[in-house]
Amino acid sequence: MTQxxxxxxxxxxxxxxRRGPVEAVRGVSLSLAxxxxxGIVGESGSGKSVTGxxxxxxxxxxxxxxxxxxxxxxxxxxxxxxxxxxxxxxxAMAMIFQNPRGxxxxxxxxxxxxxxxxxAHRKISADDARGEALELLRAVKIRDPEKRMAAYPHELxxxxxxxxxxxxxxxxxxxxxIADEPTTGLDVTTQKVVMDLLAQIAADRGMATILITHDLGxxxxxxxxxxxxxxxxxxxxxxxxxxxxxxxxxxxxxxxAASPTATSRVEDLVTGDENLLAAxxxxxxxxxxxxxxxxxxxxxxxxxxxxxxxxxxxxSMVLAAGESVGLVGESGSGKSxxxxxxxxxxxxxxxxxxxxxxxxxxxxxxxxxRAPQRKDIQIVFQDPNDSLNPRFTAFDCIAHPxxxxxxxxxxxxxxxxxxxxxxxxxxxxxxxxRFPHQLSGGQKARIGIARAIACRPRLLVLDEPTAALDVSxxxxxxxxxxxxxxxxxLAFLFVSHDLNVVRMMCQRTIVLxxxxxxxxxxxxALFDNPQTDYTRELVDAxxxxxxxxxxxxx
Amino acid sequence: MxxxxxxxxxxxxxxxPITAVAAAGSTLLILVGLFAPxxxxxxxxxSDVANALQAPSAAHWAGTDQLGRDVFSRIIxxxxxxxxxxxxxxGISFVLGAVIGALCGYTGGRLDRSVGRFVDVLMAFPLFVxxxxxxxxxxxxxxxxxxxxxxxxxxxxxxxxxxEVNVRRNLGWVEAARASGESHVSVVLRxxxxxxxPAMVVQMSLNLGWAIINAAGxxxxxxxxxxxxxxxxxxxxxxxxxxxxxxxxxxxxxxxxLMLAVLCFNLLGDGLRDILDPRQRT
Numbered sequence: 001m002t003q004x005x006x007x008x009x010x011x012x013x014x015x016x017x018r019r020g021p022v023e024a025v026r027g028v029s030l031s032l033a034x035x036x037x038x039g040i041v042g043e044s045g046s047g048k049s050v051t052g053x054x055x056x057x058x059x060x061x062x063x064x065x066x067x068x069x070x071x072x073x074x075x076x077x078x079x080x081x082x083x084x085x086x087x088x089x090x091x092a093m094a095m096i097f098q099n100p101r102g103x104x105x106x107x108x109x110x111x112x113x114x115x116x117x118x119x120a121h122r123k124i125s126a127d128d129a130r131g132e133a134l135e136l137l138r139a140v141k142i143r144d145p146e147k148r149m150a151a152y153p154h155e156l157x158x159x160x161x162x163x164x165x166x167x168x169x170x171x172x173x174x175x176x177x178i179a180d181e182p183t184t185g186l187d188v189t190t191q192k193v194v195m196d197l198l199a200q201i202a203a204d205r206g207m208a209t210i211l212i213t214h215d216l217g218x219x220x221x222x223x224x225x226x227x228x229x230x231x232x233x234x235x236x237x238x239x240x241x242x243x244x245x246x247x248x249x250x251x252x253x254x255x256x257a258a259s260p261t262a263t264s265r266v267e268d269l270v271t272g273d274e275n276l277l278a279a280x281x282x283x284x285x286x287x288x289x290x291x292x293x294x295x296x297x298x299x300x301x302x303x304x305x306x307x308x309x310x311x312x313x314x315x316s317m318v319l320a321a322g323e324s325v326g327l328v329g330e331s332g333s334g335k336s337x338x339x340x341x342x343x344x345x346x347x348x349x350x351x352x353x354x355x356x357x358x359x360x361x362x363x364x365x366x367x368x369x370r371a372p373q374r375k376d377i378q379i380v381f382q383d384p385n386d387s388l389n390p391r392f393t394a395f396d397c398i399a400h401p402x403x404x405x406x407x408x409x410x411x412x413x414x415x416x417x418x419x420x421x422x423x424x425x426x427x428x429x430x431x432x433x434r435f436p437h438q439l440s441g442g443q444k445a446r447i448g449i450a451r452a453i454a455c456r457p458r459l460l461v462l463d464e465p466t467a468a469l470d471v472s473x474x475x476x477x478x479x480x481x482x483x484x485x486x487x488x489x490l491a492f493l494f495v496s497h498d499l500n501v502v503r504m505m506c507q508r509t510i511v512l513x514x515x516x517x518x519x520x521x522x523x524x525a526l527f528d529n530p531q532t533d534y535t536r537e538l539v540d541a542x543x544x545x546x547x548x549x550x551x552x553x554x
Numbered sequence: 555m556x557x558x559x560x561x562x563x564x565x566x567x568x569x570x571p572i573t574a575v576a577a578a579g580s581t582l583l584i585l586v587g588l589f590a591p592x593x594x595x596x597x598x599x600x601s602d603v604a605n606a607l608q609a610p611s612a613a614h615w616a617g618t619d620q621l622g623r624d625v626f627s628r629i630i631x632x633x634x635x636x637x638x639x640x641x642x643x644x645g646i647s648f649v650l651g652a653v654i655g656a657l658c659g660y661t662g663g664r665l666d667r668s669v670g671r672f673v674d675v676l677m678a679f680p681l682f683v684x685x686x687x688x689x690x691x692x693x694x695x696x697x698x699x700x701x702x703x704x705x706x707x708x709x710x711x712x713x714x715x716x717x718e719v720n721v722r723r724n725l726g727w728v729e730a731a732r733a734s735g736e737s738h739v740s741v742v743l744r745x746x747x748x749x750x751x752p753a754m755v756v757q758m759s760l761n762l763g764w765a766i767i768n769a770a771g772x773x774x775x776x777x778x779x780x781x782x783x784x785x786x787x788x789x790x791x792x793x794x795x796x797x798x799x800x801x802x803x804x805x806x807x808x809x810x811x812l813m814l815a816v817l818c819f820n821l822l823g824d825g826l827r828d829i830l831d832p833r834q835r836t
Contacts (some may be wrong), residue, residue, distance in 0.1 A: 006618075065595070068721065085799060295821060323593075343733060345729055345732055367739075369732060369735045369736055369737050370735075370737075374735050375735070377733075378733055379729070379730070379733050381726035381727075381729065381730060382726065383726060384726075386725040386727065387725075387726030387727050387730055388726075388727050388730075389727040389730075389731070389751055390727075390751070391748055392727075392751060400734045401733075401734035404734050405734060405735045411592060448726075448730070451734070452729065452733075461788045462665065526629035
């Protein structure tokens with residue numbers, strides 16, 4: 001066997017924090033051959049990014065490599081001087097990050113930025129550097145590269161910015177590219193385009209790639225070999241497909257089970273949470289007596305913003321009591337706008353919304369807090385980190401709607417009710433006195449759900465409720481939501497960009513694009529046999545393991 | 555204040571002795587201000603020409619002035635007036651600025667634009683000159699000094715509150731408060747403002763020192779409190795006439811009091827932020 005390109009032996013990385021040293025990486029060993037593609041998969045806090053940063057020696061000052069060796073082409077990175085590192089960053093390895101727009105200088109044209117990157121590492125005239133930058137923009141398939149040279153980052157979409165980052169990263173022809181969550185936060189179709197591009201560039205140039213991601217499906221699609229990290233340790237290393245089909249380590253098993261695929265059911269997302277594993281009541285849709293109006297009826301909803309942009313061109317839907325409908329679409333499709341209008345947090349420009357047979361669209365959003373339907377329509381927000389008031393304890397958060405909407409006063413009854421809500425979402429009672437910053441993402445998500453169900457609403461709008469959560473936490477939250485829906489006969493409007501999650505959680509799905517409904521229908525039928533090109537494109541872009549297998553077999 | 559807050563305060567003060575000193579100094583200043591009439595060893599305006607311009611001694615710790623008044627007693631009594639002016643001026647601009655700024659930041663639109671332009675105009679003036687003009691126009695009275703100081707401080711609070719509220723108005727918990735049945739007004743006043751307050755209190759503490767200087771400055775140039783009322787600015791102004799003859803204590807002691815007061819409030823600011831922000835509590 002030839003000498004590996006990169007070799008990591010027993011790497012330990014320690015961060016010094018207020019509470020003493022914390023080991024973020026504890027004894028990771030792996031190696032990578034020239035031109036190989038390796039996936040590092042793990043949840044937040046697993047040490048996967050820290051490992052990437054350690055390889056490039058870009059650790060922030062609090063972290064240091066406390067033990068172990070990293071060799072890159074026989075040179076020991078762990079012992080390099082800063083001059084050596086600079087030279088290596090310029091020629092041998094490059095890194096791209098999540099949030100490409102944040103990584104670009106907002107006040108410098110992208111062509112200039114790429115040229116700067118080239119000139120920083122090579123003696124080359126400004127004109128030549130600009131010429132090369134143009135070639136690179138062509139290489140990353142940016143349309144009209146001549147025009148785009150002068151564009152600023154804010155004029156480009158997230159996917160375009162990431163392509164610019166890739167262009168900068170490959171400008172020095174590195175032998176190794178480390179991509180840390182390169183497509184997190186991008187739409188699924190954009191993700192596919194960017195990842196395909198990255199894979200193609202890596203193959204063309206014989207560049208080795210390390211893909212750091214939380215998405216098992218993504219790593220399986222683009223990497224031959226995958227390593228799984230948990231709490232700073234490397235728990236399993238295998239061929240991608242093997243890993244999926246016969247995971248060996250208990251953690252990998254849990255991770256694979258928790259990752260929703262096209263065929264998984266909510267019940268299958270094994271979580272180890274006894275509370276939820278209790279048999280779910282089998283709940284066929286309660287058929288309402290004939291003649292009762294649907295719970296929610298939206299007709300010809302339109303939203304034009306003050307600046308003249310149209311957020312929603314036209315939208316109609318019907319939702320029965322106890323039903324769950326998914327609303328999918330990419331960013332800018334108008335799905336958040338729609339959900340805000342149905343929640344009466346935003347006024348519509350035209351159209352009507354009837355709830356339980358009564359019009360609620362004539363009540364302006366400004367006054368809806370006084371409407372009797374306020375407690376019937378509740379919402380769970382996307383990012384649990386910013387959906388809780390930093391000055392409220394968990395108890396205050398859950399008690400707030402009860403006091404405002406159910407008219408409860410501070411007292412034993414309120415305390416009992418808050419505890420009951422916390423219990424229903426699986427939040428230990430002793431956490432109720434904590435402030436949001438003292439809680440984990442999953443715990444905050446539970447509080448957000450407890451708050452929304454506290455007043456026993458009939459319609460729950462879920463705005464990407466698990467987008468910011470790790471897959472294992474997502475699995476628990478999805479099971480919890482499904483359980484609550486069955487127990488209370490809640491109706492869900494489930495807004496998401498994750499098709500696998502929607503397919504699992506919703507009986508029907510509506511696909512939105514550019515403020516219009518593209519397609520709608522029964523979820524499984526819609527995803528298995530999409531009728532429009534756009535839906536097909538969306539479905540194909542999801543890195544599903546079944547599709548990958550089909551591709552390998554075919 | 556809950557016991558957790560007090561514990562946290564104690565923790566912060568232990569780790570940050572400068573804040574502890576500043577807090578102690580500020581408390582002392584406020585206590586002196588409150589009990590000034592009882593603390594002063596002599597009557598601050600009773601003249602005793604026989605003992606005029608005495609250097610500091612055991613009987614007169616800070617010496618006596620040209621009319622034989624005890625400088626130390628005058629400094630103590632002046633604390634009350636200076637702190638009252640500064641605190642009420644900062645208090646007024648804090649409350650008004652926070653509410654106006656928060657409303658602007660939350661609603662945006664026409665209100666935000668017009669208030670923003672007004673603030674720009676206000677800030678285009680040299681602020682001390684503006685205060686002078688206001689006091690001169692309104693009349694040489696204590697309440698007018700307070701009003702003038704409050705108005706020239708107002709833009710900072712408006713801008714501050716506006717910016718802080720603006721970045722938070724689209725956060726999930728703000729919408730969640732709406733979904734939980736709060737009106738727009740109560741979202742601003744009961745949800746957004748309390749979250750902005752810790753940062754504003756820091757601003758207020760820094761501003762307090764500035765307001766003291768401002769009040770003293772107005773008196774120093776004769777546009778404020780009138781003699782013989784004891785006030786740090788006047789004392790410095792009157793003492794300045796004697797400094798060339800070596801009577802340094804007339805200027806040095808009131809100046810020192812002024813400097814210490816400003817220093818204490820400024821240093822207190824940073825410490826207060828650490829205590830009031832629950833995110834720093836672990």
